[in-house]
Amino acid sequence: xxxxxxxxxxxxxxxxxxxxxxxxxxxxxxxxxxxxxxxxxxxxxxxxxxxxxxxxxxxxxxxxxxxxxxxxxxxxxxxxxxxxxxxxxxxxxxxxxx
Amino acid sequence: xxxxxxxxxxxxxxxxxxxxxxxxxxxxxxxxxxxxxxxxxxxxxxxxxxxxxxxxxxxxxxxxxxxxxxxxxxxxxxxxxxxxxxxxxxxxxxxxxx
DNA sequence: CTGTATCCTTGACGATACTG
DNA sequence: CAGTATCGTCAAGGATACAG
Numbered sequence: 356x357x358x359x360x361x362x363x364x365x366x367x368x369x370x371x372x373x374x375x376x377x378x379x380x381x382x383x384x385x386x387x388x389x390x391x392x393x394x395x396x397x398x399x400x401x402x403x404x405x406x407x408x409x410x411x412x413x414x415x416x417x418x419x420x421x422x423x424x425x426x427x428x429x430x431x432x433x434x435x436x437x438x439x440x441x442x443x444x445x446x447x448x449x450x451x452x453x
Numbered sequence: 454x455x456x457x458x459x460x461x462x463x464x465x466x467x468x469x470x471x472x473x474x475x476x477x478x479x480x481x482x483x484x485x486x487x488x489x490x491x492x493x494x495x496x497x498x499x500x501x502x503x504x505x506x507x508x509x510x511x512x513x514x515x516x517x518x519x520x521x522x523x524x525x526x527x528x529x530x531x532x533x534x535x536x537x538x539x540x541x542x543x544x545x546x547x548x549x550x551x
Numbered sequence: 552c553t554g555t556a557t558c559c560t561t562g563a564c565g566a567t568a569c570t571g
Numbered sequence: 572c573a574g575t576a577t578c579g580t581c582a583a584g585g586a587t588a589c590a591g
Contacts, residue, residue: 356539360458361583378553389585394554415591416552433538436531441454443527459563476573487565492574513571514572 358403359430363388364396368427369434371406375422397421405430456501457528461486462494466525467532469504473520495519503528 359365363385370376370384382393400406405427411418457463461483468474468482480491498504503525509516 356535360460362458363584382553387585389587390554391556391586392584395584397554410553412552417554417591419553429541430538433531433534436534437454440527440531461564480573485565487567488574489566489576490564493564495574508573510572515571515574517573 358400358405359433361396363392364400365434365437367393367396367400368405368423368430369438371421371423371427372431372434375420378419378421381421400427456498456503457531459494461490462498463532463535465491465494465498466503466521466528467536469519469521469525470529470532473518476517476519479519498525 359368366385367381370381376384378393378397381397382388382390385393397406397408401408404424406421407424409420409422411420457466464483465479468479474482476491476495479495480486480488483491495504495506499506502522504519505522507518507520509518
């Protein structure tokens with residue numbers, strides 16, 4: 356799906372499952388994502404109705420938070436399945452190296 | 454993940470959940486996939502250990518079948534979650550158009 | 552702090568022709 | 572039947588500089 360495809364969308368969504376996050380939290384959480392890519396994905400997912408963007412200040416420094424919408428939460432089963440599988444994969448690799 | 458990313462890998466895997474399939478079955482099932490793309494994805498997924506390729510004849514016409522490996526089957530939870538979500542999404546769109 | 556603008560490279564994918 | 576080879580196009584993503 357276009358909703359969760361790409362290299363980063365699923366990762367961003369996982370960060371937002373547990374709680375609202377600020378732009379900088381997302382950026383620091385995914386150290387290797389470029390600002391451009393993060394920004395584009397956030398806008399796309401907002402346009403898709405998966406996340407909600409809220410601005411809390413009018414004058415710099417800005418404070419912006421992103422959170423999942425109800426529609427975004429409907430992806431949780433997929434995201435947790437992905438995350439579980441990824442964890443199992445990592446464990447398997449470690450076991451094989453014993 | 455690189456394992457199920459791209460436009461087609463998940464679709465191919467879903468075709469293989471229920472049973473072994475021949476190359477032509479896959480090709481006809483996904484009418485809009487190019488031969489090149491199907492072939493590349495099958496080889497990649499075979500290299501990743503997700504599917505197994507078996508040749509049943511030596512002389513043309515060839516008969517080749519693809520099936521999920523045990524590792525490939527470990528993706529089932531993700532694939533079914535994806536498929537359920539896609540179905541729900543389609544239903545929602547229909548309901549909204551009433 | 553939260554982005555946007557610009558430039559650039561790579562890779563994904565399609566169309567088509569051809570081979571064992 | 573089951574692919575491979577070749578060519579072309581477009582979108583995804585990174586790096587960096589700059590803006591509100």
